[in-house]
Amino acid sequence: MRAYHYTEVPAEKAEEGAKDTTVRWVISQRQGAPNFAMRVFEVGPGGHTPQHEHPWEHEIFVLAGRGRVKAGETEQDLTEGCVVYVAPGERHQFLAGAEGMRMICCVPHPKDE
């Protein structure tokens, strides 16, 4: 068992296409997790994640702040306590409102590792 505060894990700049967004890989293969990873994203005021798609799912929980998710033709407001499921292959983007947004995003490990 390992327990620690999420802020003990360093925040890294999120991937290309993101604006004012950091990611902390709070549980990953480094801790020995066999199947999936837990990350914490912090999107600054007016920031966003990349608009992209990939062959794996996202399981998301909004921890703080407000924003929107765009997926396909759909947009939906998000606030603390919202859950989002993005299916494999769905184009998606998360956009923070004026106060920013913090969220958990879990993803399966890459299948070829």
Next chain:
Amino acid sequence: MRAYHYTEVPAEKAEEGAKDTTVRWVISQRQGAPNFAMRVFEVGPGGHTPQHEHPWEHEIFVLAGRGRVKAGETEQDLTEGCVVYVAPGERHQFLAGAEGMRMICCVPHPKDE
């Protein structure tokens, strides 16, 4: 994509051995999630989850409140923002403090389904 507040998912009584604990399966095979599920547990003041072990991991994030995790010979205090990784096969129990504790707990889908 599906987005909703976690409280829209019904709270069910947690499994035998738990005290004052409910679980919401906020993302599961029902939404088509292919690999793992996200649950939200609410442990009432002085309540606890069962002390048990199983051949799958837990990936946990404490959303609110305070408590403790016991695993093997180790105990650790938990507060909002704490992350806990419980490895497959580790005996573990979560205990809430006087104000209760709310936490996310992600688990892989059963391997035989």
